[in-house]
Amino acid sequence: xxRREKFVLASILLSLGLFSVQYVSLEWRYPFVALFGILxxxxxxxxxxxxxxxxxxxxxxxxxxxxxxxxxxxxxxxxENILSKFFDLFIFGLGTYALYLTAxxxxxxxxxxxxxxxxxxTIGLFFTLFTSxxxxxxxxxxxxxxxxxxxxxxxxxxxxxxxxxWSVKLEPRIEPKIVQLSVIFTxxxxxxxxxxxxLPFSVWNTALFLMTFLYIGLGLLQNYLQERxxxxxxxxxxxxxxxxxxxxxxLLPWK
Numbered sequence: 001x002x003r004r005e006k007f008v009l010a011s012i013l014l015s016l017g018l019f020s021v022q023y024v025s026l027e028w029r030y031p032f033v034a035l036f037g038i039l040x041x042x043x044x045x046x047x048x049x050x051x052x053x054x055x056x057x058x059x060x061x062x063x064x065x066x067x068x069x070x071x072x073x074x075x076x077x078x079x080e081n082i083l084s085k086f087f088d089l090f091i092f093g094l095g096t097y098a099l100y101l102t103a104x105x106x107x108x109x110x111x112x113x114x115x116x117x118x119x120x121x122t123i124g125l126f127f128t129l130f131t132s133x134x135x136x137x138x139x140x141x142x143x144x145x146x147x148x149x150x151x152x153x154x155x156x157x158x159x160x161x162x163x164x165x166w167s168v169k170l171e172p173r174i175e176p177k178i179v180q181l182s183v184i185f186t187x188x189x190x191x192x193x194x195x196x197x198x199l200p201f202s203v204w205n206t207a208l209f210l211m212t213f214l215y216i217g218l219g220l221l222q223n224y225l226q227e228r229x230x231x232x233x234x235x236x237x238x239x240x241x242x243x244x245x246x247x248x249x250x251l252l253p254w255k
Contacts, residue, residue: 007100010047037069070134136207146197153193
């Protein structure tokens, strides 16, 4: 079976798996989502098995699994509309296929053009942010105590941050610098999540604020690792940060 045929078949199988999520009882929904994430990992390993190196079992294959877990957890929060559900399944299938193409580019990056790798980085960043947004929305929708919010944000965002930073240079081994940067940035996300737990913002506002902070941080770290952190880049991301701070104060409930 050709590689793209595997990607299509895996995307269809996972879409059917996501469809089965809506028939799970409430008390079993999150164990089922965890099982769905594990299943996605192994299906993705099969789909990407050609020329798969040992390090890629920890750096490439987890990406679709995290995406599937985020969509599966958020799927329970969607309105009970059959047309909406099928549309979401279609979008999920397309997203999974796009992630497989991106992961495939990462896996064989040395034989690809720079332009294609840049496109893969852009798609990878988009899905990292989208996965983060779904996780954050799901976490804050449950109105958990602040320490649970911080713990869940840390556990779910460390792999997201680490996997994206590793993909920037695609080294054949895991560099300590990547791990250190991932830990530091994850701790910043945890601190923000704890702080926002005490603020009376809506769930979507909180999730969007944290996701935007993630975008700024990953953008700066990506340019830093690529040795392209120039003045214009700093000004661009500083502008986004300033806009976020201004929006934060404009939306303060007690202003």
